[in-house]
Amino acid sequence: MAQKKILLLSTGGTIASVVSDQGLVPGESGEQLIQTLGSVPYDVTVKDILQLDSSNIQPEEWKIIAEAIYRNRNDYDGIVVSHGTDTMAYTASMMTFMLQHINIPVVFTGSQVPMNVILSDAPDNLQLAFAAAASLQPNIYLAFNRKIMRGCRSVKVRTTAFDAFESVNVPPVAEVTSDGFTIKTKRPRTDEQCVLNTKIDTNVFLFKLFPGFDPRLLRALAKHDCHGIVIEAYGLGGMTYIRRNIAAAVGELIKQGIPVVATSQCLYERSDLTKYEVGRQALVEGAISAHDMTSESAITKLMWGLGQGMNVQAIANFFATDVAGEVTLD
Structure with a gap:
């Protein structure tokens, strides 16, 4: 052989x-x-x-x-x-x-x-x-x-x-x-042809939420040409809304056409914005769930999607799509 x-x-x-x-x-x-x-x-x-x-x-x-x-x-x-x-x-x-x-x-x-x-x-x-x-x-x-x-x-x-x-x-x-x-594991084979597409948008931001984070910093990102954000939120995706209303700031950014993706600070398991009030507040404002994606995968997926000219809704749809095993969808 x-x-x-x-x-x-x-x-x-x-x-x-x-x-x-x-x-x-x-x-x-x-x-x-x-x-x-x-x-x-x-x-x-x-x-x-x-x-x-x-x-x-x-x-x-x-x-x-x-x-x-x-x-x-x-x-x-x-x-x-x-x-x-x-x-x-x-x-x-x-x-x-x-x-x-x-x-x-x-x-x-x-x-x-x-x-x-x-x-x-x-x-x-x-x-x-x-x-x-x-x-x-x-x-x-x-x-x-x-x-x-x-x-x-x-x-x-x-x-x-x-x-x-x-x-x-x-x-x-x-x-x-x-x-x-x-x-140990295999994915279904595909007959689709490989296409090289290196268009990405690097004007993105990834940050870890912490107690006391000032939502004005999020608004400042919008003023400095930030096109998309990944937030490592708490637990299942919870965000502060008392005194420092992170969820409201997320909504403001989304209304400006800036997608905001919520993942979890926890390395394992998933984000689920539907379970707790602190997640639902962000979901109502338009935050996009990264489900069980890694932060590395979420930020690169966001860069690539924005590079294709996707708007907020298209990015939301993209994050609800499993491209190559990067996410587990219900």
Whole structure:
């Protein structure tokens, strides 16, 4: 049987970092990563497209990554993207929307320790990503610490431990155990063609609600060309309306054509604006529920939707649509 053809797109990150006078900085190429990894049972091609710490990966780099994936998608059985961990969940989430109906598995991975350090987690993560790219159905994934997660459900939850990422509100797609590489969940296949669409609107704001937050700050955002907001509200989506009326400020913004999406500060489970009065106040004002989406997925979905010219109602409809497994809808 012919070996699976896998493309490694290298973008930098801790996995490719080396020691410098300024601290760890990306300095190794994708070829050096493969050489350190050693033999793999795949036909691997390497292309270096960026060499950045992921804290410096921004919307301009998202476009570069999406275009590279799209351009190469028909020439390989799968694509692995090596990426820094700090913003990898944002990048993987955005790829979910920029590359809808992708026709091959695309797997993001990185490490907590550089590849060239003894006992690094990088070799295992890279091996896992290759295995996932060679065997999973088409979608955007994130591979880390023996788990494969949907990119749009992944969140970085630890700064130094090797189990840095978790799959939020859905189980991992696959994992490695003593039984080997086990695929646990699948999504229905689609015959729709992949379309590259990198139009996004970055004039958005994500903030965490806290006791004492002044709603005038929300109104100030509207005056400074903010086009959409994601609020990490309390619990199921509750917002203050006594003395500091956040719900009323949300209504004012929505009347100005600025969509406001409510997600939960709680990492697990969902927002539900219908259950408590403090949520219903916001719902009456027009707040849009993110249901059980991650904040990373909600903000990138909002950016992408606004980039398509969607108005408030269209954004509400978009957030009531499951594009690629990013949300659980009743």
